[in-house]
Amino acid sequence: MTTQTKYVFVTGGVTSSLGKGIIAASLAKLLQAQGYRTTIQKLDPYINVDPGTLNPYEHGECYVTDDGAETDLDLGHYERFLNVPTSQANNVTTGRIYQSVIEKERRGEFLGKTVQVIPHITDEIKERIQILGNSGDYDIVITEIGGTVGDIESLPYVEAVRQLKWDLGEHNAIVVHLTLIPYLSAAGELKTKPTQHSVKTLMESGVQADVLVCRTEHVLNDNIRIKIARFCNVHEDAVIQSIDASTIYDVPNLMLKEGLDTVVLNKLQLESNTPDLTSWNVFLQRHKNPKHTVHIGLIGKYVELQDSYKSILESFIHAGAANEVNVEVEPIHSEHIDKNAIEKLSHLHGVLVAPGFGERGIEGKINAVQYVREHKIPFLGICLGMQMAVIEFSRNVLGLKEANSTEMNPETSQPVIDLMEDQKTITRKGGTMRLGSWECELIDDSIVSKVYNSKSIKERHRHRYEYNNAYKQKIETAGMKSTGFNPGTGLVEIVEIPSHPWFVGVQYHPEYKSTVSNPHPLFVAFVKAALEYKKKNTSV
Ligand code: GLN
Secondary structure, eight states, X not given: OOSSOEEEEEEEOSSSOSOHHHHHHHHHHHHHTTTOOEEEEEEEOSSXXXXXXXXXXXXXXXEEOTTOOEEOTHHHHHHHHHOOOOOGGXXXXXXXXXXXXXXXXXXXXXXXXXOOIIIIIHHHHHHHHHHHHHTTSOSEEEEEEOSOTTOGGGHHHHHHHHHHHHHHOTTTEEEEEEEEOOEETTTTEEOOHHHHHHHHHHHHTTOOOXXXXXXESSOOOXXXXXXXXXXXXXXXXXXXXXXOOSSGGGHHHHHHHHTHHHHHHHHTTOOOOOOOOHHHHHHHHHHHSOSEEEEEEEEESOTTOGGGGHHHHHHHHHHHHHHTEEXXXXXXXXXXXXXXXXXXXXXXSEEEEOOOOSSTTHHHHHHHHHHHHHTTOOEEEETHHHHHHHHHHHHHTSOOTTEEETTTOTTOSEEEEEEOHHHHTOOOOTTOSEEXXXXXXXXXXXXXXXXXXXXXXXXXXXXXXXXXXXXXXXXXXXXXXXXXXXXXXXXXXXXXXXXXXSEEEEXXXXXXXXXXXXXXXXXXXXXXXXXXXXXHHSOO
């Protein structure tokens, strides 16, 4: 549609947690729905090379792309909104920028120059921003700058944006600045001063915001909009209200109503039409008008934090809409499930045992699996959840009392979950797990072959430990079947218990691939199984 790729930079001011990722994803959705090939990129100003080594308490879920990049959870929103896969190029951290500049320096690529933040770090940032644009795959690249303007860490990014705006020319790069308009209840007023200051902070770095997206809990009246426009050097139609929404999936429609897509396209001198949001709105309609409710337990150790299991929670929203079911997810801390699991789990219509690392809470996960297996409650185990299902089955059905993962007990005499040979010599933690998309062949007459309606699938992985094939025959004979294999290595990727109505454990992470327009079939089938269980077990 266009020849020159256009760039939209999204910056944030006043405070963190304003929802830049959702605004960027919503804008991208509107531009995509107008026919523009759009992608989003996130630049994170921390020193970790990627978020793979970060504890979910620090930074929420680590999202994994097809090409095996461990990335910021905002990339999950981008994929869920756009239904277009992201890659390593879509997430860059300060750590990665410095790592690459230092490697170039060691190779002697700077020809004796003093290596400095400007120009070397800023050049590297500019190059990373333009990788997606130069691919020829996109008309518009939206680049979200993490952090808040004015932070020391953000300075090189803001400087790179200033230079790029200049290099690319007026109508090829714009800045959308997200800010907060607080309401002071004592004064009964919305206050614009923090926004004025944050726009001024940007200007001190030579960057003028073109569009202001104002987060607010109250409607912005015309006077406020005029005031913001006047003090911040933007047009009135470029003051966009972003009011709190009951679901993030409402935000594209709210932004459409405010004309965010039109103002952005006008500034980029691109044609603006009405976006086609038909299928999006069908999803919203189903999401908001469920016919039934099911209660699903989410067993994990980070359950107090919404962001830690972001993709799983969103997958339930997609799968719920597909089934016209309201999925009430009940987070249950795995450390609080003792042998007497019944009180915590008996009212549930399905149980998902979550991914995770380390020993804490695993006995609770094993107790939960035992309870749902014996009581025939639908079960989905993801990654560590699948490994716990194999351990539970080995201990309680096969009688292998010592069965464990060598992650939890390296000395166990019955390592039903163990490291592959190639993992045993690894000492560096970052980026060395089995990561990214791997093929998996499905066995006929299994739940998964029906669910996927295919013989071969590709799913994303993020783990070090594996089902130990030395125990496969014993486990299978006792009634837990392996129904998915990696064709290259023979590794077991899926287990099922055919004598149970719906018991599936997967070594991979289906939640990373669920999107609004493509709800993940495994989650859709799990929610359906939960609904069937509820109908069967609730007396009418
Ligand atoms: N800790 C397990 C492993 O490394 C599972 C990882 C996960 O659940 N993502 O194999």
